[in-house]
Amino acid sequence: MSRSDDLHGRARRVLVGGVNSPVRAMRSIGRDPLFIARAEGAHLWDADGRRYIDYLGTWGPAILGHAHPAVLDAVREALAGGTSFGAPTEAEVVFAEMVVEAVPSIELLRMTSSGGEAVAGALRIARAATGREVIVKTEGGYHGAIDGMLAEAGSGATTLGVPTSPGVPEGATAATRLVPYNDVAAAEEALRGAAAIIVEPVAGNMGVVPPAPGYLEGLRAACDATGALLIFDEVMTGFRVARGGAQERYGVRADITCLGKIIGGGLPVGAFGGRRDVMEHLAPEGPCYQAGTLSGNPLATAAGMATLAALAEPGFYDRLEQTSAALEDAVLASGAPVVINRVGAMMTAFFQDGPVSDYASATRSDTDAFGAFARALLDAGVYPPPSQYEAWFVSAAHDEADLAATGDALAAAAEALA
Numbered sequence: 001m002s003r004s005d006d007l008h009g010r011a012r013r014v015l016v017g018g019v020n021s022p023v024r025a026m027r028s029i030g031r032d033p034l035f036i037a038r039a040e041g042a043h044l045w046d047a048d049g050r051r052y053i054d055y056l057g058t059w060g061p062a063i064l065g066h067a068h069p070a071v072l073d074a075v076r077e078a079l080a081g082g083t084s085f086g087a088p089t090e091a092e093v094v095f096a097e098m099v100v101e102a103v104p105s106i107e108l109l110r111m112t113s114s115g116g117e118a119v120a121g122a123l124r125i126a127r128a129a130t131g132r133e134v135i136v137k138t139e140g141g142y143h144g145a146i147d148g149m150l151a152e153a154g155s156g157a158t159t160l161g162v163p164t165s166p167g168v169p170e171g172a173t174a175a176t177r178l179v180p181y182n183d184v185a186a187a188e189e190a191l192r193g194a195a196a197i198i199v200e201p202v203a204g205n206m207g208v209v210p211p212a213p214g215y216l217e218g219l220r221a222a223c224d225a226t227g228a229l230l231i232f233d234e235v236m237t238g239f240r241v242a243r244g245g246a247q248e249r250y251g252v253r254a255d256i257t258c259l260g261k262i263i264g265g266g267l268p269v270g271a272f273g274g275r276r277d278v279m280e281h282l283a284p285e286g287p288c289y290q291a292g293t294l295s296g297n298p299l300a301t302a303a304g305m306a307t308l309a310a311l312a313e314p315g316f317y318d319r320l321e322q323t324s325a326a327l328e329d330a331v332l333a334s335g336a337p338v339v340i341n342r343v344g345a346m347m348t349a350f351f352q353d354g355p356v357s358d359y360a361s362a363t364r365s366d367t368d369a370f371g372a373f374a375r376a377l378l379d380a381g382v383y384p385p386p387s388q389y390e391a392w393f394v395s396a397a398h399d400e401a402d403l404a405a406t407g408d409a410l411a412a413a414a415e416a417l418a
Helices: 003-014 069-079 090-102 115-130 184-190 215-226 245-250 298-311 316-333 367-379 400-417
Strands: 036-040 043-046 051-054 108-112 135-138 176-179 196-199 229-233 256-260 270-274 339-343 346-350
Touching: 051 400, 069 298, 090 108, 090 270, 090 298, 108 115, 115 135, 115 196, 115 229, 115 256, 115 270, 176 184, 184 215, 196 215, 215 229, 229 245, 245 256, 298 316, 316 339, 316 346, 316 400, 367 400
Parallel strands: 135 176, 135 196, 196 229, 229 256
Antiparallel strands: 036 043, 043 051, 108 270, 256 270, 339 346
């Protein structure tokens, strides 16, 4: 029995399903989970000492690679001064200044402990600022395990959401309207009387789906016309597809932006921010309440500042783009029967033969084929996301040797699949 199998057996006796987040169980690719012992650069080592080239990147934050020396040094220095104060610090001011400088649509910021918490705060302040309750979201868009966001569509473009999970009351999703991603007309209809639309500007939780030309501009215009707010969930895209996130890449500004993952350098952190007149509805300036004891804690801000400083180095995103394009080329060269969507250092290889532009087209993928492909890659020492509907993430630590080894593994996996 492997060490991972032994740990999984022990974990199932004390943790629900043996994991602390469902997709980690790897059931969607038909195997038991690997237990990770350590990570460095572009590599992971499991509990049995086997090394993998990592394209999961702890679901996105490891844009510099794991255990980056500058991040570790920053955390060590902060750790010596204490882990949490529950009080303001200079570090969180400097951190906020760095974010505001990089993302022009953010005039005021509020830190949180996770991206999901940031989304919850953004939705609350949107309702407070507009005096409206309805939130529009896209089908297949995931914005954290928040009751009101765990809704799926019925028929029609402006269907009210119904819960997708037991335990979520119908009332929690009654004020959620669902529309297809990349459908401006449906969004225009749904936004009438709504507080806001929340959207991943590059969808990453139905697999990577880029915005169609004019889509984000259309959402901006629809919000301006209806008085609704445009919320970009950039938990995944922020500081990844460009330093200023998808807003920089596509030239469309949001009213409220949600951030997470990368801005903590791998530590638990999130933030939401936006227009000054909107954010000033938030306590203590306004009546809309949001709080968090660990928000802006010294360790997270230290890791975040070190990460953001590295991302600001000249040429960083050009180099990341080259590496990401090389990975895309390697997948295509493998002969695997896939369609690839990639935006910067985010990519998904969909096991189907048609274009993927929304949730409906994404779900036509052959998940069994992906599962077999993913298992073969793991056997060959490459760690992909353990679900068809997740993104592959490239880091600055991936080098030519990693890409060459990945190409060999991809070819072997495609041959095994055939």
